[in-house]
Amino acid sequence: MTPRSGGRTSRERSCGGQEHADGRCRNCTFLYLQTLVFLLKMYILFGVWGRLASLPRPGSSEELFEVSLWPNQTLVEFGQPLMVNCSTTCPEPGPGGIETLLKKTQVDKGPQWKEFLLEDVTENSVLQCFFSCAGIQKDTSLGITVYKFSESPQIWGSSLLEVGVAETVSCELAGVFPAGEVTFHMFLGDQELNPFLSWEGDTAWANATIRAMETGALELSCLVALGLMEQKTRQPVHVYSFPPPVLEIEDSYPLAGTDVNVTCSGHVLSSPSPTIRLQGATDLPAPGDPAWLLLTAREEDDGRNFSCEAFLEVQGRQLIKTAVTQLHVFYEPRLEESSCPSNQTWVEGMEQVLACVPKGNPTPALVCTWNGIIFDPEVPQKAAKNHTGIYCCTATNKLGSVSKDIAIVVEGLEEGISSSIFLIIIAALGVGVITIALYLNYGPCKIKRRRLRYRPKEGKEEESQLAAQQAEKCSPRNC
Numbered sequence: 001m002t003p004r005s006g007g008r009t010s011r012e013r014s015c016g017g018q019e020h021a022d023g024r025c026r027n028c029t030f031l032y033l034q035t036l037v038f039l040l041k042m043y044i045l046f047g048v049w050g051r052l053a054s055l056p057r058p059g060s061s062e063e064l065f066e067v068s069l070w071p072n073q074t075l076v077e078f079g080q081p082l083m084v085n086c087s088t089t090c091p092e093p094g095p096g097g098i099e100t101l102l103k104k105t106q107v108d109k110g111p112q113w114k115e116f117l118l119e120d121v122t123e124n125s126v127l128q129c130f131f132s133c134a135g136i137q138k139d140t141s142l143g144i145t146v147y148k149f150s151e152s153p154q155i156w157g158s159s160l161l162e163v164g165v166a167e168t169v170s171c172e173l174a175g176v177f178p179a180g181e182v183t184f185h186m187f188l189g190d191q192e193l194n195p196f197l198s199w200e201g202d203t204a205w206a207n208a209t210i211r212a213m214e215t216g217a218l219e220l221s222c223l224v225a226l227g228l229m230e231q232k233t234r235q236p237v238h239v240y241s242f243p244p245p246v247l248e249i250e251d252s253y254p255l256a257g258t259d260v261n262v263t264c265s266g267h268v269l270s271s272p273s274p275t276i277r278l279q280g281a282t283d284l285p286a287p288g289d290p291a292w293l294l295l296t297a298r299e300e301d302d303g304r305n306f307s308c309e310a311f312l313e314v315q316g317r318q319l320i321k322t323a324v325t326q327l328h329v330f331y332e333p334r335l336e337e338s339s340c341p342s343n344q345t346w347v348e349g350m351e352q353v354l355a356c357v358p359k360g361n362p363t364p365a366l367v368c369t370w371n372g373i374i375f376d377p378e379v380p381q382k383a384a385k386n387h388t389g390i391y392c393c394t395a396t397n398k399l400g401s402v403s404k405d406i407a408i409v410v411e412g413l414e415e416g417i418s419s420s421i422f423l424i425i426i427a428a429l430g431v432g433v434i435t436i437a438l439y440l441n442y443g444p445c446k447i448k449r450r451r452l453r454y455r456p457k458e459g460k461e462e463e464s465q466l467a468a469q470q471a472e473k474c475s476p477r478n479c
C-alpha cells in the first residue's frame with residue numbers, strides 16, 4: 001500500500017460507520033471526516049510509516065533489512081546532474097524513495113530499488129534514501145559535494161628577474177568551487193616557494209615572493225589541487241644581473257681650482273656590457289666603454305651631484321640603472337658681506353648676536369675679538385651702549401684663515417622703540433583714513449598717498465665688490 005492509496009482507502013472508510021439511511025453523509029459529519037482525512041494524508045506524506053502499524057508483527061525477521069545508496073560518496077561538478085540508486089534488502093519493501101531539496105526525477109525502479117536523476121546540482125547538500133519494511137522505516141544519507149575545477153591556473157608576474165632582487169609573483173585559479181579549498185604549490189626551478197593563499201568568489205590566488213640567486217633561464221611553475229584533482233602551469237623566467245654603474249671622481253675632495261676626472265663605467269657583473277651616459281659629458285661612448293668628464297673644480301661645485309645612467313637590453317626590454325655621486329670641493333674660508341656684514345646695528349637692551357657666518361670647506365671655525373677679548377659670536381648679548389665698537393672676526397679651516405672688521409653701533413632704546421611706534425601709528429592712521437574714505441564714498445576715490453618715513457640706516461644697499469674687498473682687510477688696531 002503506497003501513501004496515496006492509503007488516502008483513498010481511508011476515504012472509503014470515512015462514511016463507513018455513520019452512513020445515513022439515504023446513503024449520503026450529513027454536512028457536518030462530512031466536514032469533520034474531511035479534516036480527519038487531510039490530517040491522515042499529512043501524517044502519511046510526512047513519512048512516519050512506522051507509527052501507523054504501531055507494533056511490529058511478532059516473529060518478523062524483516063527488521064534486519066538494510067537501506068543503501070549508490071554512489072556512497074559524491075563529488076558533483078557544479079551545475080551537472082547526478083544519478084543515485086536508493087535500494088533495500090527488504091524482500092517486500094513498503095514505500096521508499098529519496099528526500100532532497102534538489103530537483104529529482106525517478107528514472108527507473110526495481111522491486112528493491114529506485115533510481116533518481118538529480119538535476120542542476122549547484123550547492124553542497126545531504127540527501128536521504130529511505131525504505132520501509134513491514135512497517136519499519138530505515139534511511140541512509142549521502143553528502144553531495146559540489147566542485148568547479150575546469151580552468152587552468154594562470155601565473156602573473158615578471159618573466160624577467162634580477163639576481164637577488166625580490167619580486168612578487170602570483171598564481172590565480174578562476175572558476176573554482178569551493179575556492180577556499182584549493183591548494184597551491186609553486187616552484188622556481190626546483191625550489192619550492194611558500195605562497196600566501198587567498199580567495200574570493202570562485203577565484204583563488206597564491207602570492208609568493210621570489211628571489212633568484214643566479215642568472216640564467218628558470219621555470220616558474222604553479223600546481224593547483226582540489227581534492228584529488230590537479231592542474232599545472234609554467235612560465236619561463238629569465239634571470240639577469242645588472243648592478244648600477246660605477247661612478248667615480250678621481251679625487252673626491254679636490255681643492256678649488258684643480259682638475260677632476262669624473263668617470264662612469266658599467267659594473268663588471270653586468271652582462272652583456274651596458275651603454276653608459278654620464279650627465280654633462282658630451283659624447284655617448286660605445287657599449288662597454290666608460291664615459292668621463294674633466295672639469296676644473298670651483299667653489300660652487302661643492303656639493304654638486306653627478307649622475308650616470310647605464311642602459312642594458314635584456315630579452316627585448318630596456319633596463320636603466322642610475323648612480324649618483326657628490327663632489328666636495330675644498331676651499332679657504334671667506335667672510336662675505338652677505339653673510340657677515342661689516343656694519344651692524346644693535347638695539348639697546350635687546351638680546352643681540354653678532355651676525356657672521358663664514359663660508360669654506362671644511363666648515364671654518366669662527367673666532368671674534370673685541371678690545372682684545374675673545375667674544376663668542378653665537379652667544380646673544382644684552383646690547384648696551386658701550387658694546388659699540390669694531391669687532392674682529394677670524395674664520396679658519398685647514399686650508400687657511402681670513403679676518404674681517406665688523407662695526408657694531410648700538411642705538412638707544414627710546415630711539416628704537418619710539419621710531420617703531422611712530423611707524424606703527426603712521427601705518428595705522430593711513431589704514432584708518434583709507435577705510436573711512438572708502439566707507440563714506442562707496443565708490444572709486446583718490447587717496448593721497450602718505451609717504452612712510454624710513455630711517456636711513458636701515459636701507460642698506462648692496463655693497464660693491466671693491467667695498468667688500470676693502471672691508472675684508474682688518475685694520476691692525478682691531479685684528
Ligand SMILES: *[C@@H]1O[C@H](CO)[C@@H](O)[C@H](O)[C@H]1NC(C)=O
Nearest residue numbers: 070085086087108110113115
Ligand atoms: C540499484 O541498486 C541495486 C542494488 O544494489 C541493483 O540491484 C540495481 O541493479 C541498481 N540499479 C541500477 C539502475 O543500477
Ligand SMILES: *[C@@H]1O[C@H](CO)[C@@H](O)[C@H](O)[C@H]1NC(C)=O
Nearest residue numbers: 261262263290291292293294
Ligand atoms: C679620465 O679617466 C678615464 C678613465 O679612467 C680615462 O680614460 C680618461 O683618459 C681620463 N681623462 C683625462 C683627461 O685624464
Ligand SMILES: *[C@@H]1O[C@H](CO)[C@@H](O)[C@H](O)[C@H]1NC(C)=O
Nearest residue numbers: 302303304305306324325326
Ligand atoms: C645631491 O644629492 C644629495 C643626496 O644624494 C642631496 O642631499 C643634495 O641636496 C644634492 N645636491 C644638489 C646640489 O642637488
Ligand SMILES: *[C@@H]1O[C@H](CO)[C@@H](O)[C@H](O)[C@H]1NC(C)=O
Nearest residue numbers: 337342343407463467468471
Ligand atoms: C660701514 O659704515 C662706514 C661708516 O658709516 C662706511 O664708511 C662703510 O662704507 C660702511 N661699509 C659698508 C660695507 O657698508
Ligand SMILES: *[C@@H]1O[C@H](CO)[C@@H](O)[C@H](O)[C@H]1NC(C)=O
Nearest residue numbers: 371373383384385386387388
Ligand atoms: C657697559 O655698561 C654697562 C652699564 O650700562 C655696564 O654694566 C657694563 O659693565 C659695561 N661693560 C663694559 C664692557 O664696559
